[in-house]
Amino acid sequence: MNKRILWRTVNAGFLVCALLSAFGSFLGIPFPGLWHLLTAFCPLLLLGALGSLRGRGRLLLLTAVLFVLAGAGIAAGGKNTLAFWQSYLWWLSGRQYNPEWTTGYELVQTVFLVLLCYFAQTVMEKDSRFQIGGTGAVLLTLVCFLFSNTEISRPGAAFLISYAAVLFVQWSEAHWKKKRIREGVHRYMLWITPFLGLYFVLMLLPPVPEEPYDWQFVRSIYGQLRESFLKFSSDFLSGGGDDYDLTLGGFSERGRLGGRSGESRREIMTVESMARPVSNLYLTGKVYDTFDGRQWQQSGRDESFGRYMDTAQTLCAVKDYDAEYQTDYLARLDLRISYRDFRSEFLFAPLKTLDIEMDNENIDFGELAGSFYFDKRRGYGTEYKVSFYQMNTGQSAFSRFLDEASHRGEGPPKELLRELWKISGRQAAEEEIALYQQEISERYQEKVILGGDVERYLEAVTEGAGSDVEKLKAVEAELSSFSYSLNPGKLPDTVSSAGEFLDYFLLESREGYCSYFATAFVLLARAEGFPARYVQGFCVPMEDKGETLVYSDMAHAWPEVYFENIGWIPFEPTPGYGKMRYTSWKMRGNRENTARMEDPAAVHSAQAEAGAEQPAKEEIPEMTEESDKGAGVRRFWKPLGIVTLWFFAAVLVLLALNYLAARARYRRMSPDLRLRAEVARNLRILAFLGIARRPEETLEEFRSRTELLPEERRELRFLCSYEDFLYGEKAADQDMLEEAKCQRTELLGLLKRRKPWAYVLYRILYL
Numbered sequence: 145m146n147k148r149i150l151w152r153t154v155n156a157g158f159l160v161c162a163l164l165s166a167f168g169s170f171l172g173i174p175f176p177g178l179w180h181l182l183t184a185f186c187p188l189l190l191l192g193a194l195g196s197l198r199g200r201g202r203l204l205l206l207t208a209v210l211f212v213l214a215g216a217g218i219a220a221g222g223k224n225t226l227a228f229w230q231s232y233l234w235w236l237s238g239r240q241y242n243p244e245w246t247t248g249y250e251l252v253q254t255v256f257l258v259l260l261c262y263f264a265q266t267v268m269e270k271d272s273r274f275q276i277g278g279t280g281a282v283l284l285t286l287v288c289f290l291f292s293n294t295e296i297s298r299p300g301a302a303f304l305i306s307y308a309a310v311l312f313v314q315w316s317e318a319h320w321k322k323k324r325i326r327e328g329v330h331r332y333m334l335w336i337t338p339f340l341g342l343y344f345v346l347m348l349l350p351p352v353p354e355e356p357y358d359w360q361f362v363r364s365i366y367g368q369l370r371e372s373f374l375k376f377s378s379d380f381l382s383g384g385g386d387d388y389d390l391t392l393g394g395f396s397e398r399g400r401l402g403g404r405s406g407e408s409r410r411e412i413m414t415v416e417s418m419a420r421p422v423s424n425l426y427l428t429g430k431v432y433d434t435f436d437g438r439q440w441q442q443s444g445r446d447e448s449f450g451r452y453m454d455t456a457q458t459l460c461a462v463k464d465y466d467a468e469y470q471t472d473y474l475a476r477l478d479l480r481i482s483y484r485d486f487r488s489e490f491l492f493a494p495l496k497t498l499d500i501e502m503d504n505e506n507i508d509f510g511e512l513a514g515s516f517y518f519d520k521r522r523g524y525g526t527e528y529k530v531s532f533y534q535m536n537t538g539q540s541a542f543s544r545f546l547d548e549a550s551h552r553g554e555g556p557p558k559e560l561l562r563e564l565w566k567i568s569g570r571q572a573a574e575e576e577i578a579l580y581q582q583e584i585s586e587r588y589q590e591k592v593i594l595g596g597d598v599e600r601y602l603e604a605v606t607e608g609a610g611s612d613v614e615k616l617k618a619v620e621a622e623l624s625s626f627s628y629s630l631n632p633g634k635l636p637d638t639v640s641s642a643g644e645f646l647d648y649f650l651l652e653s654r655e656g657y658c659s660y661f662a663t664a665f666v667l668l669a670r671a672e673g674f675p676a677r678y679v680q681g682f683c684v685p686m687e688d689k690g691e692t693l694v695y696s697d698m699a700h701a702w703p704e705v706y707f708e709n710i711g712w713i714p715f716e717p718t719p720g721y722g723k724m725r726y727t728s729w730k731m732r733g734n735r736e737n738t739a740r741m742e743d744p745a746a747v748h749s750a751q752a753e754a755g756a757e758q759p760a761k762e763e764i765p766e767m768t769e770e771s772d773k774g775a776g777v778r779r780f781w782k783p784l785g786i787v788t789l790w791f792f793a794a795v796l797v798l799l800a801l802n803y804l805a806a807r808a809r810y811r812r813m814s815p816d817l818r819l820r821a822e823v824a825r826n827l828r829i830l831a832f833l834g835i836a837r838r839p840e841e842t843l844e845e846f847r848s849r850t851e852l853l854p855e856e857r858r859e860l861r862f863l864c865s866y867e868d869f870l871y872g873e874k875a876a877d878q879d880m881l882e883e884a885k886c887q888r889t890e891l892l893g894l895l896k897r898r899k900p901w902a903y904v905l906y907r908i909l910y911l
Contacts, residue, residue: 152269153192155310156262160184162307163257166285166300171257172235173250183251187258267801268311274805275315282308412486413682413694418478421686423534423727425479426702426714427492427694429681431514433587435663437641440678442513443587449570450514453580455496455533456563458711465549469733473542474533481530486696487523491516492681495704495714496533498567503527513587514677537714538728547611550707584706588675592667593643598650602668612674616705616715619668623717627655642667658701661717665703675706679714683724816869819876822884823866829891832902843867862887 164176164184173180194205217225228245235249268274282304289296415425432440462473474496481492491509493500493516500509500516507526508519518526536542557574564572594602605622609615632655639645649656649664662678669676683700686692700721704712716725810821827837837846843863862884868874896903 149192149195152195152262152265153188156191156258156265157184157188158303158307158310159261159265160188160254160258162282162300162303163261164254165297165303168300172253179247180250180254183254184258187255188262191258191262267805274801275311279308279311279315282311409695409697411484411693412696413484413492414482414691415684415686415694416480416482416691417686417689418480420689421477421534423536423538423686423729424724425684425686425692426494426700426725427481427682427684428495428679429488429490429492429515430679432678432680433513434590435642435645435667435678437639437645438635440663442515449511449564449568449572450580450583451493451497451511451516452568452570453564453572453577454711455498456560456567457709458496458535459533459563460560461549461710462545465545466733469731472539472731472733473536473545475536475729477532477534479530479532481528483523483526485524487521489518489521491518491528493530494532494534495712496535498531498533499529500531501529503529535713536728536731538726539731541731541733542728543613543617546707546710546713547613549710550612584675588670588677588706589673590670592646592671593641594671595643595647598643598646599671601650602671606672612707615672616669616674619665619672620715620717620722623661623664624719624722626661626719628657628719629655630657632656632660658718658721661719662701662703665715665717669703669705677704677706677712679704683721685724815876815878815881819866819869819880819884822881822888823862826862826884826888826891829888829895829906832906833891833895833898843870 161181161184163171164173164180168174168176190205190209197205220228228248231245232249232252235246268278286301286304289301415427430442432442434441434443459474462470466472476498479494491500497516502509504527507522507528509516510519511517557577560577561572561574564570602619606615606618609618632653635645636648639648646664646667649660659680666676666678678701680699680701682694682698683702684692684694684698700718702714702716702718702721702725704714706712714725716722810818813821830836843866847863865880865883869876869880892903892906895906
């Protein structure tokens with residue numbers, strides 16, 4: 145193995161170790177180990193051997209590798225091999241896969257990483273500008289890790305710093321004015337490699353502090369400047385008013401009805417899901433309990449653990465109802481929420497919250513009347529992590545759970561207190577459970593006096609409902625059949641009570657935006673004897689894991705009803721929002737779970753006239769033998785096509801970069817170096833023709849050994865001029881260069897006639 149290939153292989157291995165150590169989790173290899181290093185060593189050795197061998201040797205080596213891979217595939221079985229690659233592609237795309245093959249996926253990923261690193265190292269050798277760019281990219285990555293508090297392993301940081309040092313040394317050595325020997329820069333680099341290895345070891349020896357330096361003073365200055373600018377801009381746009389959230393955020397801290405709803409659209413938050421969500425996301429902001437006919441208000445009484453008590457109550461009810469298939473009803477999910485151009489005193493979190501972790505320990509928050517509050521208004525840079533339970537409300541089995549579990553009587557208080565302690569860390573007494581229930585009854589079950597017409601209207605809507613859930617669903621479907629309007633006009637001056645609002649909205653207007661429908665549902669539910677409340681927040685469509693932008697026009701209002709022994713359950717009476725709320729996932733239990741609850745608006749409209757069925761959200765695929773084979777094939781070919789296109793795109797980009805680097809390097813060459821390059825290209829074409837020069841041969845011996853036809857001997861006349869240049873002390877001139885280029889054209893024509901496929905391969909590899 146010559147020194148150039150050896151150095152390339154060593155450097156590519158260095159790059160592989162750096163990427164595995166620093167970005168292993170991103171690549172799907174969270175814990176790189178000995179097996180990954182051994183797996184990386186084998187293809188590196190193979191690539192180094194391929195670079196050292198000539199055409200026939202490379203062909204034999206590649207044939208041997210293909211035979212080994214084919215033998216492994218035959219030994220594993222064709223079906224198992226296809227299933228493995230299909231599952232690997234699912235693993236890449238974040239879908240369900242076979243966990244028993246995870247190690248195999250990681251090893252395959254390591255092999256692909258080696259190929260990419262070796263190719264990238266080859267490109268960087270072509271032009272020193274790529275080396276400088278690589279050094280800058282590594283240093284910029286380390287700086288980003290530093291200021292973003294992103295955790296990186298110590299070996300990963302050491303490898304990245306060492307690799308940046310290697311690139312810089314290689315660049316500086318290539319630009320040193322000192323006269324070089326024939327082997328060039330690679331010999332120097334091989335000699336200093338032991339010292340670079342010692343540098344790497346020394347970086348691993350010093351002790352690591354327990355707490356990383358967080359550059360808090362820089363972050364604080366930046367955050368204050370950013371927040372001051374945003375506050376100034378928001379005050380300017382809102383005319384200096386205090387209702388910033390209503391003006392720009394789309395979220396109002398005032399539960400006032402009437403007039404025109406805001407239509408602003410701008411980015412205010414980001415929500416990052418750690419796994420694929422199984423339903424859309426509703427973020428609770430402010431909870432209201434009292435309505436005066438025109439505006440909702442919050443009583444403000446202390447409720448320091450109500451949200452966590454609600455989560456514990458729902459969890460206990462599910463365990464008591466169907467402990468074996470608990471995940472049919474609740475699915476845990478983790479979110480990271482970041483405030484952007486948005487200021488509010490509310491901490492937005494889903495309903496069944498388990499835990500909230502603040503990124504900044506200096507930010508404090510608490511709970512009041514069902515809402516989470518910060519200690520003061522917070523804006524840009526506020527970040528926190530939320531763990532919560534999603535509810536499978538889109539399944540009809542969940543409605544049966546609500547109906548049956550709410551009539552079972554209270555569960556064991558000790559179990560509820562135990563769950564509350566696990567979630568919140570709060571030690572509560574049994575008396576507090578009774579006070580919590582009493583508080584809900586007093587605050588959210590205010591008597592609503594209905595007019596005669598509305599009372600008869602409600603009786604007609606709920607006629608035939610056999611359970612509490614069916615009554616609420618009937619009201620929900622009825623309201624969903626109304627018209628949605630962002631400009632319903634002001635409420636009449638005569639409206640001054642809950643009953644008068646229902647008279648106007650149900651019997652006259654029958655249109656409005658989300659606040660109207662949520663208000664009407666809460667009032668009608670209370671009239672039927674259910675504790676209900678009005679909630680404002682954000683409705684966020686969640687399609688996949690990763691970061692989702694939350695816009696101001698996603699602000700929304702919805703009702704929630706309290707079911708005894710279960711907790712608060714949301715409903716969605718706003719037209720068009722049912723398909724957002726009632727997304728679900730497939731159930732595994734034996735209860736009648738095949739029937740899916742439809743959008744209530746679609747149910748109501750179907751009773752009046754035939755209409756198209758609302759599209760439902762795609763269910764999470766399961767790897768079962770009963771799965772549809774056609775769908776399985778489609779799921780396989782789609783990610784395969786994406787990966788294949790990505791691979792070829794990457795290859796084309798690297799080839800293009802290699803071509804541009806070669807052109808730039810050629811333009812900077814002296815005439816002597818250009819002649820050497822042209823002769824090297826012609827000798828390469830001869831090698832593709834099967835006429836390769838041996839290492840010990842002189843040019844004269846090589847010419848005499850060729851077995852070309854006599855009339856084609858002229859194809860090698862460029863070697864005569866080259867000999868004059870080498871041994872006759874004749875300077876390279878333009879005539880020599882033109883002769884070598886013309887002869888390359890003739891040789892390519894000969895290669896095309898004799899070996900068409902070799903000609904195609906040459907044109908691909910050497911543009």
